[in-house]
Amino acid sequence: MSLNNSILSEIFKDVSFSQKEINLIESNIEKLSLKKGSTLLKAEEIVNNQYYVYEGCLRTYFIDKSGKEHTLQFAINDWWISDYTAFFTTTKAIMNIETIQDATLYKISRKSMEDLFCKIPQLETFSRKKMERAFVSFQKRILASLTQSAKERYVSFIHTYPNIEKNIKNYHIASYLGITTESLSRIRKELTNN
Amino acid sequence: MSLNNSILSEIFKDVSFSQKEINLIESNIEKLSLKKGSTLLKAEEIVNNQYYVYEGCLRTYFIDKSGKEHTLQFAINDWWISDYTAFFTTTKAIMNIETIQDATLYKISRKSMEDLFCKIPQLETFSRKKMERAFVSFQKRILASLTQSAKERYVSFIHTYPNIEKNIKNYHIASYLGITTESLSRIRKELTNN
Numbered sequence: 001m002s003l004n005n006s007i008l009s010e011i012f013k014d015v016s017f018s019q020k021e022i023n024l025i026e027s028n029i030e031k032l033s034l035k036k037g038s039t040l041l042k043a044e045e046i047v048n049n050q051y052y053v054y055e056g057c058l059r060t061y062f063i064d065k066s067g068k069e070h071t072l073q074f075a076i077n078d079w080w081i082s083d084y085t086a087f088f089t090t091t092k093a094i095m096n097i098e099t100i101q102d103a104t105l106y107k108i109s110r111k112s113m114e115d116l117f118c119k120i121p122q123l124e125t126f127s128r129k130k131m132e133r134a135f136v137s138f139q140k141r142i143l144a145s146l147t148q149s150a151k152e153r154y155v156s157f158i159h160t161y162p163n164i165e166k167n168i169k170n171y172h173i174a175s176y177l178g179i180t181t182e183s184l185s186r187i188r189k190e191l192t193n194n
Numbered sequence: 195m196s197l198n199n200s201i202l203s204e205i206f207k208d209v210s211f212s213q214k215e216i217n218l219i220e221s222n223i224e225k226l227s228l229k230k231g232s233t234l235l236k237a238e239e240i241v242n243n244q245y246y247v248y249e250g251c252l253r254t255y256f257i258d259k260s261g262k263e264h265t266l267q268f269a270i271n272d273w274w275i276s277d278y279t280a281f282f283t284t285t286k287a288i289m290n291i292e293t294i295q296d297a298t299l300y301k302i303s304r305k306s307m308e309d310l311f312c313k314i315p316q317l318e319t320f321s322r323k324k325m326e327r328a329f330v331s332f333q334k335r336i337l338a339s340l341t342q343s344a345k346e347r348y349v350s351f352i353h354t355y356p357n358i359e360k361n362i363k364n365y366h367i368a369s370y371l372g373i374t375t376e377s378l379s380r381i382r383k384e385l386t387n388n
Binding site: 062064070072084085088089094117121124125127128131132133134135136138139140141142143145146147175178 | 256258264266278279282283288311315318319321322325326327328329330332333334335336337339340341369372
């Protein structure tokens, strides 16, 4: 597979690589094209990979004992996605990941990442900073779940994922917000009327 | 200040340092002893530091518009604490941090961390792995807030923070779980009776 430098600089922001480093990354990264409705990861599978979303939209969800789906996260262009609990701790996936639009992804394994970190220290810095941003967004989300009303969380959702709504089913959004689809409709109506 | 090697290896697990590196870290880290009830950080302050908890217990909380406190996190021995949203993004704190037991902390600034990362790459690896673990625990907590009952979240809390309960006020625990103190009492009674 051949990746040009501009795609690499889209994936690894603010990092510039030598030609040798580009070749090394290219040999560790794999492009995937998936149709809408594809399963990228199933609960109970071993998780070896994470994915950069070049285009499309994916959803990470958990199925509880009663069979109900809970959406943990959506991933759109420029996000990374995996079941990170399993990815970082070498345990089986508890989450499922599916494409909810046709998607182009770049896949990289944990082993490849660790190898690249040793050989290209800038990549480790990039990864640490990415984790810091993710940490911030998770912290904000926990705070929101403790302090905000469902309406406020819906407004945050729209800001976090602009233009995503038209491509996502209502019950996915509701399950991300931890509310019923009826509550979601009511909130939308209230916002439209204001 | 002089830090011995055993304290450094408690703080930076699995990393072994040369004497030169130990001296470098020592010159960037500061020991703090705080009495119970001290304020470590106030909302609106600029956040330049993070803290390793050597002993004691601290609480990170947010005060909403109505003046109500929401506990985001407790930190006990071997945890790191700061308002990470502000620490990582160079913005003002939105959180408050107080000691709820006498505490011994090691303070390190963001600038010192970044300098040390350049000079001691192992520390950057340590920090990235620490972020990965924090990421996992936040992901689990968001999932729990979406899928678990208050009783299940209380049981998780006890597992996450063993022996912490006797030192913490009930309304802190309730505000961490996002429930009322009355609900907390009811849950405890149910668990005792089972």
